[in-house]
Amino acid sequence: MSWTLVADVVAAVFLLCGAFLAFAAGVGVVRFPDLLARMHAATKPQVLGLILVLIALALRLRSWSAVGMLVLVVVFQLMTSPVAAHMVGRAGYRTGKVRSDLLVLDDLTADQEAADREKVEADRESADREATQRASDAGREDGPARG
């Protein structure tokens, strides 16, 4: 039993696992009820499935130059997919596409409401300060005229 046969068998197993993860993502994207659940399903083949398939490819190719390129692909994917998921989730939350009845825990809404309250209070304070400033300015203008 040569090591190339072992590598081929391991590559076949990894390919099957990666393809199964992609299939699971397809099923999840179609069947899950809202945006965040679909994102959850979609990330499975994006990182783990991709790494499995590319390890299988490296085991089949057995050349270091190809392995370098494949590592580059994995690094790109690891850097970019969290950013894309963050942007999509943020945009979905802000446009109200997240179903809050499906969430177990929702910290962001409470935080946002607190931030809104703080902003309203800050606005009111600055408006008060402006009003007192204007009143004192008016008083100063009146002062010399009366005297």
Added chain:
Amino acid sequence: MIVVVLICAVLLASAATLAVVRAEKGPSMLDRTIALDVFTTTLVGTIALEAAWSRRTETIPLLVVLSLVGFVGSVTIARFASVEPESERRIRTREEIAAEEAERLAAEEDERGMAADPEHGAEHEPEKLHEVEDAAAPEVKGSTGPEEARS
């Protein structure tokens, strides 16, 4: 090996089909973005599968390009969908939409009434010209005639 490759090809093809189904149904732009992300990943998997089967290395740059292009597309769409007016940041209820529609119709009616009224129409003539419909335009123009003659 051929059996494994066939099974993987079937799994990847059905994954791509399901992703396209979601991209077609997707209630919002962001669902379509996610579906197309899954499609891109499936495409990467398919290219890698083909390269692993025929042991070729010249398609590997395609994987790099695809992993970058999918990112750019989804981030662009997410930015585009999140820069909506304040009032459109959530899904409105049916009553709110009906109220807004009625308000808009009433405003249009008012505008038309003002445009038909010659004296009123002449005052707002400069900014009105873009908004009044073609039928009302000659009337507005006609009402400016005497105004100019008087001055």
